[in-house]
Amino acid sequence: MTPFEFLLPYSLEEALSLLDLEDPGIRPVGGGTAVMLMMKAGVLLPTRLVSLQRIGERHARVERQVDGTLVIGGMARLADIEAHPSVREGWPLLAQALRGVANPRVRAVATIGGNLSHADPHMDMPPVMAALGAQVVVTSANGSRTVGADALCTGYYETVLRRDELITELRVPPQAGPGYYLKLTTRAAHDWPALGLAVVLGGMQGDRVAHASLLTGAATDSPTRLRQAEAVVQQRGLGEAALREAADAAVAEAPLVGDAHGSVAYKRQLLRVSLPRAIQNAVNRNRSHA
Ligand SMILES: Cc1cc2nc3c(=O)[nH]c(=O)nc-3n(C[C@H](O)[C@H](O)[C@H](O)COP(=O)(O)OP(=O)(O)OC[C@H]3O[C@@H](n4cnc5c(N)ncnc54)[C@H](O)[C@@H]3O)c2cc1C
Structure with a gap:
Protein backbone atom coordinates (compact mmCIF):
# COMPACT_ATOMS: atom_id res chain seq x y z
CA MET A 1 0.00 0.00 0.00
CA THR A 2 1.30 3.47 -0.85
CA PRO A 3 2.08 5.42 2.37
CA PHE A 4 -0.37 8.21 3.28
CA GLU A 5 -1.02 10.63 6.14
CA PHE A 6 -3.94 9.82 8.48
CA LEU A 7 -5.06 12.96 10.33
CA LEU A 8 -7.57 13.16 13.19
CA PRO A 9 -8.61 16.81 13.59
CA TYR A 10 -10.53 17.88 16.72
CA SER A 11 -12.77 20.53 15.15
CA LEU A 12 -14.69 21.08 11.93
CA GLU A 13 -12.60 24.19 11.22
CA GLU A 14 -9.40 22.17 11.54
CA ALA A 15 -10.79 19.39 9.31
CA LEU A 16 -11.78 21.90 6.64
CA SER A 17 -8.34 23.52 6.75
CA LEU A 18 -6.77 20.12 5.96
CA LEU A 19 -8.78 19.64 2.75
CA ASP A 20 -7.59 21.11 -0.53
CA LEU A 21 -9.67 22.19 -3.51
CA GLU A 22 -6.80 21.42 -5.89
CA ASP A 23 -5.52 18.10 -4.47
CA PRO A 24 -7.42 14.91 -5.45
CA GLY A 25 -5.13 12.85 -3.15
CA ILE A 26 -6.72 14.34 -0.02
CA ARG A 27 -9.98 12.75 1.15
CA PRO A 28 -12.24 13.10 4.19
CA VAL A 29 -13.25 9.85 5.94
CA GLY A 30 -16.55 9.40 7.80
CA GLY A 31 -17.09 5.76 8.77
CA GLY A 32 -14.49 4.65 6.22
CA THR A 33 -16.60 1.72 4.96
CA ALA A 34 -16.40 2.86 1.33
CA VAL A 35 -12.97 4.50 1.52
CA MET A 36 -11.31 1.33 2.83
CA LEU A 37 -12.90 -0.84 0.14
CA MET A 38 -11.75 1.57 -2.59
CA MET A 39 -8.22 1.58 -1.15
CA LYS A 40 -8.10 -2.21 -0.96
CA ALA A 41 -9.29 -2.42 -4.58
CA GLY A 42 -6.54 0.03 -5.58
CA VAL A 43 -8.96 2.56 -7.09
CA LEU A 44 -8.19 5.15 -4.39
CA LEU A 45 -4.56 5.94 -3.56
CA PRO A 46 -4.79 8.87 -1.14
CA THR A 47 -1.88 10.99 0.03
CA ARG A 48 -3.86 12.19 3.06
CA LEU A 49 -7.00 10.97 4.82
CA VAL A 50 -8.78 13.45 7.08
CA SER A 51 -10.83 11.47 9.59
CA LEU A 52 -14.05 13.08 10.85
CA GLN A 53 -14.24 10.65 13.77
CA ARG A 54 -13.23 13.07 16.55
CA ILE A 55 -15.46 15.89 15.39
CA GLY A 56 -18.36 13.49 14.89
CA GLU A 57 -20.04 13.99 18.23
CA ARG A 58 -20.73 17.67 17.63
CA HIS A 59 -21.97 17.04 14.09
CA ALA A 60 -23.98 13.87 14.59
CA ARG A 61 -27.14 15.16 16.26
CA VAL A 62 -30.56 13.93 15.14
CA GLU A 63 -33.24 16.37 16.23
CA ARG A 64 -36.77 17.42 15.31
CA GLN A 65 -36.97 21.23 15.43
CA VAL A 66 -39.98 23.28 16.52
CA ASP A 67 -40.88 24.09 12.90
CA GLY A 68 -41.12 20.32 12.22
CA THR A 69 -37.82 20.01 10.31
CA LEU A 70 -35.63 17.00 11.04
CA VAL A 71 -31.99 18.06 11.40
CA ILE A 72 -29.36 15.35 10.96
CA GLY A 73 -25.65 16.03 11.44
CA GLY A 74 -23.47 15.01 8.50
CA MET A 75 -21.47 12.61 10.68
CA ALA A 76 -24.53 10.86 12.18
CA ARG A 77 -24.27 7.07 11.91
CA LEU A 78 -26.95 5.31 9.84
CA ALA A 79 -27.88 3.05 12.79
CA ASP A 80 -28.39 6.05 15.12
CA ILE A 81 -30.66 7.80 12.61
CA GLU A 82 -32.75 4.66 12.10
CA ALA A 83 -33.14 4.10 15.86
CA HIS A 84 -34.06 7.71 16.69
CA PRO A 85 -37.64 7.96 18.06
CA SER A 86 -38.39 11.17 16.10
CA VAL A 87 -37.33 9.51 12.84
CA ARG A 88 -39.41 6.40 13.51
CA GLU A 89 -42.43 8.52 14.36
CA GLY A 90 -42.25 11.35 11.84
CA TRP A 91 -40.16 9.98 8.95
CA PRO A 92 -41.17 6.31 8.67
CA LEU A 93 -39.89 6.17 5.07
CA LEU A 94 -36.39 7.03 6.28
CA ALA A 95 -36.45 4.46 9.09
CA GLN A 96 -37.79 1.75 6.75
CA ALA A 97 -35.20 2.45 4.06
CA LEU A 98 -32.30 2.57 6.54
CA ARG A 99 -33.18 -0.87 7.89
CA GLY A 100 -32.41 -2.28 4.42
CA VAL A 101 -29.00 -0.60 3.93
CA ALA A 102 -26.11 -3.10 3.97
CA ASN A 103 -26.02 -4.90 7.36
CA PRO A 104 -26.01 -3.84 11.04
CA ARG A 105 -22.18 -3.82 11.21
CA VAL A 106 -21.91 -1.38 8.30
CA ARG A 107 -24.80 0.78 9.57
CA ALA A 108 -23.13 1.03 12.99
CA VAL A 109 -20.13 2.88 11.51
CA ALA A 110 -21.24 4.39 8.18
CA THR A 111 -22.26 8.06 8.27
CA ILE A 112 -25.02 9.79 6.35
CA GLY A 113 -22.49 12.31 4.96
CA GLY A 114 -20.35 9.47 3.61
CA ASN A 115 -23.38 7.66 2.19
CA LEU A 116 -24.55 10.71 0.25
CA SER A 117 -21.07 11.84 -0.88
CA HIS A 118 -19.93 8.48 -2.20
CA ALA A 119 -22.36 8.74 -5.17
CA ASP A 120 -22.18 5.08 -6.12
CA PRO A 121 -25.50 4.91 -8.04
CA HIS A 122 -26.50 1.87 -5.94
CA MET A 123 -26.63 3.80 -2.65
CA ASP A 124 -30.07 3.65 -1.06
CA MET A 125 -30.12 6.99 0.74
CA PRO A 126 -29.79 9.50 -2.14
CA PRO A 127 -33.16 8.67 -3.79
CA VAL A 128 -34.85 8.44 -0.36
CA MET A 129 -33.52 11.83 0.79
CA ALA A 130 -34.49 13.34 -2.58
CA ALA A 131 -38.04 11.93 -2.35
CA LEU A 132 -38.35 13.48 1.12
CA GLY A 133 -37.27 16.88 -0.23
CA ALA A 134 -34.17 17.02 2.01
CA GLN A 135 -31.70 19.90 1.82
CA VAL A 136 -28.00 19.16 2.22
CA VAL A 137 -25.83 21.72 4.02
CA VAL A 138 -22.31 21.76 2.58
CA THR A 139 -19.49 23.60 4.38
CA SER A 140 -16.01 24.75 3.37
CA ALA A 141 -13.53 27.09 5.08
CA ASN A 142 -15.32 29.93 3.23
CA GLY A 143 -18.81 29.22 4.60
CA SER A 144 -21.85 27.04 3.94
CA ARG A 145 -24.26 26.53 1.07
CA THR A 146 -27.38 24.42 0.70
CA VAL A 147 -28.02 21.91 -2.08
CA GLY A 148 -31.25 19.97 -2.71
CA ALA A 149 -30.71 16.23 -2.16
CA ASP A 150 -32.08 15.68 -5.68
CA ALA A 151 -29.28 17.86 -7.11
CA LEU A 152 -26.38 16.40 -5.07
CA CYS A 153 -25.42 13.38 -7.21
CA THR A 154 -24.77 14.33 -10.80
CA GLY A 155 -23.52 11.07 -12.32
CA TYR A 156 -21.56 7.87 -11.77
CA TYR A 157 -19.56 8.60 -8.56
CA GLU A 158 -20.02 12.33 -9.29
CA THR A 159 -21.50 14.99 -7.00
CA VAL A 160 -21.65 18.78 -6.90
CA LEU A 161 -19.32 18.70 -3.85
CA ARG A 162 -15.96 20.44 -4.21
CA ARG A 163 -12.84 18.78 -2.81
CA ASP A 164 -12.65 21.32 0.05
CA GLU A 165 -16.28 20.82 1.14
CA LEU A 166 -17.95 18.54 3.67
CA ILE A 167 -21.57 17.58 4.15
CA THR A 168 -22.24 18.94 7.63
CA GLU A 169 -26.02 18.72 7.96
CA LEU A 170 -29.24 17.52 6.41
CA ARG A 171 -32.53 19.33 6.82
CA VAL A 172 -35.51 17.11 6.10
CA PRO A 173 -39.01 18.64 5.94
CA PRO A 174 -41.92 16.74 7.51
CA GLN A 175 -42.75 13.62 5.47
CA ALA A 176 -45.55 14.91 3.23
CA GLY A 177 -47.58 11.70 3.22
CA PRO A 178 -47.26 7.92 3.11
C1 LIG B 1 -20.62 -4.99 2.81
C2 LIG B 1 -21.24 -3.67 2.40
C3 LIG B 1 -22.53 -3.64 1.91
C4 LIG B 1 -23.12 -2.43 1.54
N1 LIG B 1 -24.42 -2.42 1.09
C5 LIG B 1 -25.02 -1.23 0.86
C6 LIG B 1 -26.40 -1.15 0.48
O1 LIG B 1 -27.09 -2.14 0.34
N2 LIG B 1 -26.94 0.08 0.26
C7 LIG B 1 -26.20 1.22 0.42
O2 LIG B 1 -26.74 2.34 0.24
N3 LIG B 1 -24.91 1.18 0.76
C8 LIG B 1 -24.31 -0.01 0.98
N4 LIG B 1 -23.00 -0.03 1.35
C9 LIG B 1 -22.23 1.21 1.33
C10 LIG B 1 -22.27 1.91 2.63
O3 LIG B 1 -23.58 2.37 2.88
C11 LIG B 1 -21.32 3.08 2.46
O4 LIG B 1 -20.00 2.54 2.38
C12 LIG B 1 -21.40 4.04 3.61
O5 LIG B 1 -22.68 4.60 3.73
C13 LIG B 1 -20.43 5.19 3.41
O6 LIG B 1 -20.40 5.93 4.61
P1 LIG B 1 -19.02 6.14 5.36
O7 LIG B 1 -19.28 7.11 6.44
O8 LIG B 1 -18.40 4.85 5.75
O9 LIG B 1 -18.21 6.81 4.16
P2 LIG B 1 -16.65 6.84 3.91
O10 LIG B 1 -16.18 5.51 3.45
O11 LIG B 1 -15.96 7.45 5.07
O12 LIG B 1 -16.61 7.88 2.71
C14 LIG B 1 -17.27 7.65 1.48
C15 LIG B 1 -17.00 8.84 0.54
O13 LIG B 1 -17.58 10.02 1.06
C16 LIG B 1 -16.58 11.01 1.38
N5 LIG B 1 -17.04 11.58 2.64
C17 LIG B 1 -17.22 10.95 3.84
N6 LIG B 1 -17.82 11.77 4.71
C18 LIG B 1 -18.02 12.94 4.07
C19 LIG B 1 -18.63 14.18 4.44
N7 LIG B 1 -19.18 14.40 5.65
N8 LIG B 1 -18.66 15.17 3.52
C20 LIG B 1 -18.15 14.99 2.28
N9 LIG B 1 -17.57 13.85 1.86
C21 LIG B 1 -17.53 12.83 2.75
C22 LIG B 1 -15.27 10.26 1.43
O14 LIG B 1 -14.18 11.08 1.09
C23 LIG B 1 -15.52 9.18 0.38
O15 LIG B 1 -15.35 9.72 -0.91
C24 LIG B 1 -22.38 -1.22 1.68
C25 LIG B 1 -21.06 -1.26 2.18
C26 LIG B 1 -20.49 -2.45 2.52
C27 LIG B 1 -19.08 -2.45 3.08
Whole structure:
Protein backbone atom coordinates (compact mmCIF):
# COMPACT_ATOMS: atom_id res chain seq x y z
CA MET A 1 0.00 0.00 0.00
CA THR A 2 1.30 3.47 -0.85
CA PRO A 3 2.08 5.42 2.37
CA PHE A 4 -0.37 8.21 3.28
CA GLU A 5 -1.02 10.63 6.14
CA PHE A 6 -3.94 9.82 8.48
CA LEU A 7 -5.06 12.96 10.33
CA LEU A 8 -7.57 13.16 13.19
CA PRO A 9 -8.61 16.81 13.59
CA TYR A 10 -10.53 17.88 16.72
CA SER A 11 -12.77 20.53 15.15
CA LEU A 12 -14.69 21.08 11.93
CA GLU A 13 -12.60 24.19 11.22
CA GLU A 14 -9.40 22.17 11.54
CA ALA A 15 -10.79 19.39 9.31
CA LEU A 16 -11.78 21.90 6.64
CA SER A 17 -8.34 23.52 6.75
CA LEU A 18 -6.77 20.12 5.96
CA LEU A 19 -8.78 19.64 2.75
CA ASP A 20 -7.59 21.11 -0.53
CA LEU A 21 -9.67 22.19 -3.51
CA GLU A 22 -6.80 21.42 -5.89
CA ASP A 23 -5.52 18.10 -4.47
CA PRO A 24 -7.42 14.91 -5.45
CA GLY A 25 -5.13 12.85 -3.15
CA ILE A 26 -6.72 14.34 -0.02
CA ARG A 27 -9.98 12.75 1.15
CA PRO A 28 -12.24 13.10 4.19
CA VAL A 29 -13.25 9.85 5.94
CA GLY A 30 -16.55 9.40 7.80
CA GLY A 31 -17.09 5.76 8.77
CA GLY A 32 -14.49 4.65 6.22
CA THR A 33 -16.60 1.72 4.96
CA ALA A 34 -16.40 2.86 1.33
CA VAL A 35 -12.97 4.50 1.52
CA MET A 36 -11.31 1.33 2.83
CA LEU A 37 -12.90 -0.84 0.14
CA MET A 38 -11.75 1.57 -2.59
CA MET A 39 -8.22 1.58 -1.15
CA LYS A 40 -8.10 -2.21 -0.96
CA ALA A 41 -9.29 -2.42 -4.58
CA GLY A 42 -6.54 0.03 -5.58
CA VAL A 43 -8.96 2.56 -7.09
CA LEU A 44 -8.19 5.15 -4.39
CA LEU A 45 -4.56 5.94 -3.56
CA PRO A 46 -4.79 8.87 -1.14
CA THR A 47 -1.88 10.99 0.03
CA ARG A 48 -3.86 12.19 3.06
CA LEU A 49 -7.00 10.97 4.82
CA VAL A 50 -8.78 13.45 7.08
CA SER A 51 -10.83 11.47 9.59
CA LEU A 52 -14.05 13.08 10.85
CA GLN A 53 -14.24 10.65 13.77
CA ARG A 54 -13.23 13.07 16.55
CA ILE A 55 -15.46 15.89 15.39
CA GLY A 56 -18.36 13.49 14.89
CA GLU A 57 -20.04 13.99 18.23
CA ARG A 58 -20.73 17.67 17.63
CA HIS A 59 -21.97 17.04 14.09
CA ALA A 60 -23.98 13.87 14.59
CA ARG A 61 -27.14 15.16 16.26
CA VAL A 62 -30.56 13.93 15.14
CA GLU A 63 -33.24 16.37 16.23
CA ARG A 64 -36.77 17.42 15.31
CA GLN A 65 -36.97 21.23 15.43
CA VAL A 66 -39.98 23.28 16.52
CA ASP A 67 -40.88 24.09 12.90
CA GLY A 68 -41.12 20.32 12.22
CA THR A 69 -37.82 20.01 10.31
CA LEU A 70 -35.63 17.00 11.04
CA VAL A 71 -31.99 18.06 11.40
CA ILE A 72 -29.36 15.35 10.96
CA GLY A 73 -25.65 16.03 11.44
CA GLY A 74 -23.47 15.01 8.50
CA MET A 75 -21.47 12.61 10.68
CA ALA A 76 -24.53 10.86 12.18
CA ARG A 77 -24.27 7.07 11.91
CA LEU A 78 -26.95 5.31 9.84
CA ALA A 79 -27.88 3.05 12.79
CA ASP A 80 -28.39 6.05 15.12
CA ILE A 81 -30.66 7.80 12.61
CA GLU A 82 -32.75 4.66 12.10
CA ALA A 83 -33.14 4.10 15.86
CA HIS A 84 -34.06 7.71 16.69
CA PRO A 85 -37.64 7.96 18.06
CA SER A 86 -38.39 11.17 16.10
CA VAL A 87 -37.33 9.51 12.84
CA ARG A 88 -39.41 6.40 13.51
CA GLU A 89 -42.43 8.52 14.36
CA GLY A 90 -42.25 11.35 11.84
CA TRP A 91 -40.16 9.98 8.95
CA PRO A 92 -41.17 6.31 8.67
CA LEU A 93 -39.89 6.17 5.07
CA LEU A 94 -36.39 7.03 6.28
CA ALA A 95 -36.45 4.46 9.09
CA GLN A 96 -37.79 1.75 6.75
CA ALA A 97 -35.20 2.45 4.06
CA LEU A 98 -32.30 2.57 6.54
CA ARG A 99 -33.18 -0.87 7.89
CA GLY A 100 -32.41 -2.28 4.42
CA VAL A 101 -29.00 -0.60 3.93
CA ALA A 102 -26.11 -3.10 3.97
CA ASN A 103 -26.02 -4.90 7.36
CA PRO A 104 -26.01 -3.84 11.04
CA ARG A 105 -22.18 -3.82 11.21
CA VAL A 106 -21.91 -1.38 8.30
CA ARG A 107 -24.80 0.78 9.57
CA ALA A 108 -23.13 1.03 12.99
CA VAL A 109 -20.13 2.88 11.51
CA ALA A 110 -21.24 4.39 8.18
CA THR A 111 -22.26 8.06 8.27
CA ILE A 112 -25.02 9.79 6.35
CA GLY A 113 -22.49 12.31 4.96
CA GLY A 114 -20.35 9.47 3.61
CA ASN A 115 -23.38 7.66 2.19
CA LEU A 116 -24.55 10.71 0.25
CA SER A 117 -21.07 11.84 -0.88
CA HIS A 118 -19.93 8.48 -2.20
CA ALA A 119 -22.36 8.74 -5.17
CA ASP A 120 -22.18 5.08 -6.12
CA PRO A 121 -25.50 4.91 -8.04
CA HIS A 122 -26.50 1.87 -5.94
CA MET A 123 -26.63 3.80 -2.65
CA ASP A 124 -30.07 3.65 -1.06
CA MET A 125 -30.12 6.99 0.74
CA PRO A 126 -29.79 9.50 -2.14
CA PRO A 127 -33.16 8.67 -3.79
CA VAL A 128 -34.85 8.44 -0.36
CA MET A 129 -33.52 11.83 0.79
CA ALA A 130 -34.49 13.34 -2.58
CA ALA A 131 -38.04 11.93 -2.35
CA LEU A 132 -38.35 13.48 1.12
CA GLY A 133 -37.27 16.88 -0.23
CA ALA A 134 -34.17 17.02 2.01
CA GLN A 135 -31.70 19.90 1.82
CA VAL A 136 -28.00 19.16 2.22
CA VAL A 137 -25.83 21.72 4.02
CA VAL A 138 -22.31 21.76 2.58
CA THR A 139 -19.49 23.60 4.38
CA SER A 140 -16.01 24.75 3.37
CA ALA A 141 -13.53 27.09 5.08
CA ASN A 142 -15.32 29.93 3.23
CA GLY A 143 -18.81 29.22 4.60
CA SER A 144 -21.85 27.04 3.94
CA ARG A 145 -24.26 26.53 1.07
CA THR A 146 -27.38 24.42 0.70
CA VAL A 147 -28.02 21.91 -2.08
CA GLY A 148 -31.25 19.97 -2.71
CA ALA A 149 -30.71 16.23 -2.16
CA ASP A 150 -32.08 15.68 -5.68
CA ALA A 151 -29.28 17.86 -7.11
CA LEU A 152 -26.38 16.40 -5.07
CA CYS A 153 -25.42 13.38 -7.21
CA THR A 154 -24.77 14.33 -10.80
CA GLY A 155 -23.52 11.07 -12.32
CA TYR A 156 -21.56 7.87 -11.77
CA TYR A 157 -19.56 8.60 -8.56
CA GLU A 158 -20.02 12.33 -9.29
CA THR A 159 -21.50 14.99 -7.00
CA VAL A 160 -21.65 18.78 -6.90
CA LEU A 161 -19.32 18.70 -3.85
CA ARG A 162 -15.96 20.44 -4.21
CA ARG A 163 -12.84 18.78 -2.81
CA ASP A 164 -12.65 21.32 0.05
CA GLU A 165 -16.28 20.82 1.14
CA LEU A 166 -17.95 18.54 3.67
CA ILE A 167 -21.57 17.58 4.15
CA THR A 168 -22.24 18.94 7.63
CA GLU A 169 -26.02 18.72 7.96
CA LEU A 170 -29.24 17.52 6.41
CA ARG A 171 -32.53 19.33 6.82
CA VAL A 172 -35.51 17.11 6.10
CA PRO A 173 -39.01 18.64 5.94
CA PRO A 174 -41.92 16.74 7.51
CA GLN A 175 -42.75 13.62 5.47
CA ALA A 176 -45.55 14.91 3.23
CA GLY A 177 -47.58 11.70 3.22
CA PRO A 178 -47.26 7.92 3.11
CA GLY A 179 -43.98 6.66 1.71
CA TYR A 180 -42.18 3.48 0.80
CA TYR A 181 -38.73 2.47 -0.39
CA LEU A 182 -38.73 -0.61 -2.59
CA LYS A 183 -35.30 -2.17 -2.86
CA LEU A 184 -34.94 -4.98 -5.37
CA THR A 185 -31.83 -7.10 -5.09
CA THR A 186 -30.79 -10.11 -7.13
CA ARG A 187 -29.17 -11.87 -4.17
CA ALA A 188 -29.66 -11.37 -0.38
CA ALA A 189 -32.28 -8.80 0.72
CA HIS A 190 -29.64 -6.48 2.21
CA ASP A 191 -27.44 -6.60 -0.90
CA TRP A 192 -26.88 -3.68 -3.27
CA PRO A 193 -30.04 -2.94 -5.22
CA ALA A 194 -30.60 -3.67 -8.90
CA LEU A 195 -33.36 -1.07 -8.61
CA GLY A 196 -34.36 1.28 -5.81
CA LEU A 197 -37.67 3.15 -5.84
CA ALA A 198 -38.50 5.87 -3.32
CA VAL A 199 -42.13 7.01 -3.10
CA VAL A 200 -43.82 9.80 -1.13
CA LEU A 201 -47.52 10.53 -1.73
CA GLY A 202 -48.21 14.08 -0.55
CA GLY A 203 -51.75 15.36 0.05
CA MET A 204 -53.39 11.96 -0.44
CA GLN A 205 -57.20 11.87 -0.26
CA GLY A 206 -58.88 8.63 -1.22
CA ASP A 207 -57.17 7.65 -4.44
CA ARG A 208 -56.11 11.20 -5.30
CA VAL A 209 -52.62 12.56 -4.71
CA ALA A 210 -51.78 16.29 -4.78
CA HIS A 211 -48.02 15.82 -4.93
CA ALA A 212 -46.27 12.57 -5.82
CA SER A 213 -42.53 12.25 -5.35
CA LEU A 214 -41.08 9.26 -7.24
CA LEU A 215 -37.36 8.62 -7.54
CA THR A 216 -35.35 5.76 -8.87
CA GLY A 217 -31.82 4.74 -7.94
CA ALA A 218 -29.45 1.92 -8.91
CA ALA A 219 -30.94 1.46 -12.39
CA THR A 220 -29.75 4.93 -13.46
CA ASP A 221 -26.33 6.61 -13.14
CA SER A 222 -27.63 8.94 -10.43
CA PRO A 223 -30.96 9.23 -8.55
CA THR A 224 -33.57 10.23 -11.11
CA ARG A 225 -36.90 11.92 -10.50
CA LEU A 226 -39.61 10.26 -12.59
CA ARG A 227 -41.42 13.46 -13.56
CA GLN A 228 -43.76 12.00 -16.17
CA ALA A 229 -44.79 9.20 -13.84
CA GLU A 230 -45.38 11.77 -11.06
CA ALA A 231 -47.61 13.77 -13.42
CA VAL A 232 -49.68 10.66 -14.30
CA VAL A 233 -50.25 9.84 -10.62
CA GLN A 234 -51.19 13.46 -9.84
CA GLN A 235 -53.63 13.66 -12.75
CA ARG A 236 -55.07 10.15 -12.78
CA GLY A 237 -54.83 8.99 -9.17
CA LEU A 238 -54.00 5.61 -7.70
CA GLY A 239 -56.29 3.21 -9.59
CA GLU A 240 -54.82 0.12 -11.23
CA ALA A 241 -54.93 1.51 -14.78
CA ALA A 242 -53.39 4.82 -13.67
CA LEU A 243 -50.50 3.03 -11.94
CA ARG A 244 -49.87 0.92 -15.06
CA GLU A 245 -49.78 4.14 -17.10
CA ALA A 246 -47.38 5.70 -14.58
CA ALA A 247 -45.11 2.66 -14.89
CA ASP A 248 -45.10 2.96 -18.71
CA ALA A 249 -44.21 6.65 -18.36
CA ALA A 250 -41.39 5.80 -15.93
CA VAL A 251 -39.93 3.21 -18.31
CA ALA A 252 -40.08 5.70 -21.20
CA GLU A 253 -38.36 8.52 -19.29
CA ALA A 254 -35.74 6.82 -17.07
CA PRO A 255 -32.23 6.71 -18.57
CA LEU A 256 -31.67 3.10 -17.48
CA VAL A 257 -28.19 1.57 -17.37
CA GLY A 258 -27.17 -2.09 -17.14
CA ASP A 259 -24.61 -3.35 -14.61
CA ALA A 260 -23.58 -6.48 -12.68
CA HIS A 261 -27.11 -6.58 -11.20
CA GLY A 262 -28.91 -6.79 -14.54
CA SER A 263 -29.15 -5.62 -18.15
CA VAL A 264 -31.12 -2.59 -19.30
CA ALA A 265 -33.89 -4.91 -20.53
CA TYR A 266 -34.06 -6.59 -17.11
CA LYS A 267 -34.18 -3.24 -15.28
CA ARG A 268 -36.86 -1.97 -17.66
CA GLN A 269 -39.04 -4.91 -16.71
CA LEU A 270 -38.24 -4.48 -13.00
CA LEU A 271 -39.26 -0.82 -13.15
CA ARG A 272 -42.49 -1.58 -15.03
CA VAL A 273 -43.55 -4.19 -12.48
CA SER A 274 -42.21 -2.46 -9.37
CA LEU A 275 -43.44 1.12 -9.64
CA PRO A 276 -47.14 0.21 -9.11
CA ARG A 277 -46.05 -2.14 -6.30
CA ALA A 278 -43.99 0.54 -4.54
CA ILE A 279 -46.86 3.05 -4.74
CA GLN A 280 -49.36 0.45 -3.55
CA ASN A 281 -47.08 -0.41 -0.61
CA ALA A 282 -47.03 3.27 0.39
CA VAL A 283 -50.84 3.38 0.20
CA ASN A 284 -51.14 0.22 2.31
CA ARG A 285 -48.82 1.67 4.95
CA ASN A 286 -51.10 4.69 5.15
CA ARG A 287 -54.14 2.45 5.63
CA SER A 288 -52.46 0.36 8.31
CA HIS A 289 -51.51 3.52 10.25
CA ALA A 290 -54.89 5.25 9.78
C1 LIG B 1 -20.62 -4.99 2.81
C2 LIG B 1 -21.24 -3.67 2.40
C3 LIG B 1 -22.53 -3.64 1.91
C4 LIG B 1 -23.12 -2.43 1.54
N1 LIG B 1 -24.42 -2.42 1.09
C5 LIG B 1 -25.02 -1.23 0.86
C6 LIG B 1 -26.40 -1.15 0.48
O1 LIG B 1 -27.09 -2.14 0.34
N2 LIG B 1 -26.94 0.08 0.26
C7 LIG B 1 -26.20 1.22 0.42
O2 LIG B 1 -26.74 2.34 0.24
N3 LIG B 1 -24.91 1.18 0.76
C8 LIG B 1 -24.31 -0.01 0.98
N4 LIG B 1 -23.00 -0.03 1.35
C9 LIG B 1 -22.23 1.21 1.33
C10 LIG B 1 -22.27 1.91 2.63
O3 LIG B 1 -23.58 2.37 2.88
C11 LIG B 1 -21.32 3.08 2.46
O4 LIG B 1 -20.00 2.54 2.38
C12 LIG B 1 -21.40 4.04 3.61
O5 LIG B 1 -22.68 4.60 3.73
C13 LIG B 1 -20.43 5.19 3.41
O6 LIG B 1 -20.40 5.93 4.61
P1 LIG B 1 -19.02 6.14 5.36
O7 LIG B 1 -19.28 7.11 6.44
O8 LIG B 1 -18.40 4.85 5.75
O9 LIG B 1 -18.21 6.81 4.16
P2 LIG B 1 -16.65 6.84 3.91
O10 LIG B 1 -16.18 5.51 3.45
O11 LIG B 1 -15.96 7.45 5.07
O12 LIG B 1 -16.61 7.88 2.71
C14 LIG B 1 -17.27 7.65 1.48
C15 LIG B 1 -17.00 8.84 0.54
O13 LIG B 1 -17.58 10.02 1.06
C16 LIG B 1 -16.58 11.01 1.38
N5 LIG B 1 -17.04 11.58 2.64
C17 LIG B 1 -17.22 10.95 3.84
N6 LIG B 1 -17.82 11.77 4.71
C18 LIG B 1 -18.02 12.94 4.07
C19 LIG B 1 -18.63 14.18 4.44
N7 LIG B 1 -19.18 14.40 5.65
N8 LIG B 1 -18.66 15.17 3.52
C20 LIG B 1 -18.15 14.99 2.28
N9 LIG B 1 -17.57 13.85 1.86
C21 LIG B 1 -17.53 12.83 2.75
C22 LIG B 1 -15.27 10.26 1.43
O14 LIG B 1 -14.18 11.08 1.09
C23 LIG B 1 -15.52 9.18 0.38
O15 LIG B 1 -15.35 9.72 -0.91
C24 LIG B 1 -22.38 -1.22 1.68
C25 LIG B 1 -21.06 -1.26 2.18
C26 LIG B 1 -20.49 -2.45 2.52
C27 LIG B 1 -19.08 -2.45 3.08
